Amino acid sequence: MKVNRAFLCVVLGALILSLAAIPSTAADPLVVWCETIKMETIAPLAAEWSKKTGVPVKVEPAGILETASKVQMAGPMGKGPDVFCSLSGTLGQLVITGTVAPIQTKFMDLSNFMDVGLNAATFGGKLYGVPYDISGVAMIYNKAIWPKPPATFDEVIEKSRELRRQGKFGILWPLETFYHSHAIMAGYGSYIFAETESWWDSDDIGLANEGAVKAVKLLKKLRTEGIIPVGTDYQVAPAKFSEGKAAAIIDGSWALPGIKQAGIDYGIAPIPKLDNGVYPAPFVSLKWWHVSSYSKQQENAAKLIAYLTTKDAMYKSFKAGEGIPPRHDVLEMPDVKAMPEVSGFGLQASYGIVVPELPEVNPVWVIMDSAIEIALRGDKTVEEALRDAVEIIKQDIAELK
């Protein structure tokens, strides 16, 4: 009896394991990992493409924050997707580890895509991702004060001075937050890491250059003249705007529900041109479609991505959910133009820049936040504060290595 039972257990165990090892014999479908909120619109589009081309497609929902690491693990095992989405911040890692393959762009017409979206995914002359969503901050202004958006930043400053004299506010945003204020700095020619043809050069930091100094001096002017007083943080600014006491803020679409509830007649426009004729360039965040380098059907994957990012597909797919399509032609469509949330943020985003996709960028935020704070307080001169900040950043980067 004992021997029999033991033998049975071994045979059973072997059977169970072998069941798992049976390979599937069906034709492999093209696997797409799509972010959950976009499933509703992407799944039907993929099904359409599948019918037209006869290639079976399987669309799975995925958490966009996890796809990058999951594909890196699942890909080599053969269990990864062919097409997947990712969010800004992971692209650098995906390219370095060789998880994403260059996309065969001969299947798509990229002429109408925003440059910022394509450039951010182009390394060494090859495109590693097709953007399908872009988001960022813009200037939200009160139409009661500005029926038409101001044309230049100087206009904004003038009006702000006037309003301050009346006890109200002009433009407001958290000055000491580098993420926001960099828009102005970039407009004057500052940059975090210089972009080379294939990557970023973390040794070339442009945060203390002429443009940066000019920009922070402008910020200082806004502070010393009292246009943006001390203590304006990311909660105070929209709060004042919702009360009707501020003419404009620099914020994102997440601030809109509160503003709408307050009943303010608002408009959205790019932050106006600086006195050098250049638009400020805020940071934008993008979502991309990628072709996995472990995919065995890379050509089909590229064709599917092309189908999902045509003008019509993008029009359909963004209308249902949140986000802004990074295509000029979709933004120009009449009913899209009539939606300020989309056309306003979209236009501003097209002037935007992306955060360098390097781990070296991590220390920059906090260091620059305090640098701007120090410069605004007057503890150091603007040039000193920025130069010291860059020194600290360089040290931190050296330690990272």
Place this chain on the structure above:
Amino acid sequence: MAVTSRQKKTQRNPGRVLGTVLMYLVLIIACTIVLYPLLWVLSCSFKSTAGLVGSSLIPADPTLANYRKIFTDPNVNFGRWFFNTLKLSAVSALVALALTTPAAYAFSRMRFAGRRQTLIGFMICQMFPGFMAIVALYTLLGWAGLIDTHLGLIVLYAGGAIPFSIWLLKGYFDSVPVEIEESALIDGATKFQAFTRILLPLARPVLYVVALINFLGPYAEYLLAQVVINSGSKWTLAMGMRSLTVSQFATDWPIFSAVSVLTALPIVIVFLSAEKYIVSGLTRGAIK
């Protein structure tokens, strides 16, 4: 002089009363700390606006819309997630039980080479957080072709349960007197019969505990499930809830709270109905 009983009472009473009051105070504080967040989640699930940091415990505009959304929103596949989670938890619990009870019997009743070392080895394995082993486990599953399968997850959950469950069961078995089984063996029963007909019925409480622990573990487990499962149809409740919290900017806390409440309900029911077994299972071994 003998102290009268009345004097005795007044000498003892203030201390006792104070002790009782303090004890109740501590219990009330502990209950409040535990219950308050739960009540908050419950109230949030009835809220109509998206904020979590809200005004009051009782929502201003109570609504059932969130619960309705759970069953109508195409991105929320609650039924599927719930079924998958139940399946994973139940099967893991059964497999763990089936694997560990005979093993614990062997460790408790038999003596063999390497017995002590293995037990100590189990204890050492317990010290490593499962999180560290994720890549290794993933690779193993890959070799077995079990990535993106529920079977793979069950293997991980049940397998991971072995050390702790064996320790728990062995402890309980050790407390059951060997004499009963020995007399059964003398009467002609096989070891297996002694195990199933005598020890297991006596050990029912601890079996419930092991089953419950190995059911609850996978129920809310997120990390391993997230790594192993790729297909949307195989998602668990934890993965589904995560997908609800991660949206572009604002987390839709009311829906998340509603899903949490629905997720917790079966566990509460199971626990309340099996409570007496669990308590006796956890305490009896200690006393004997």
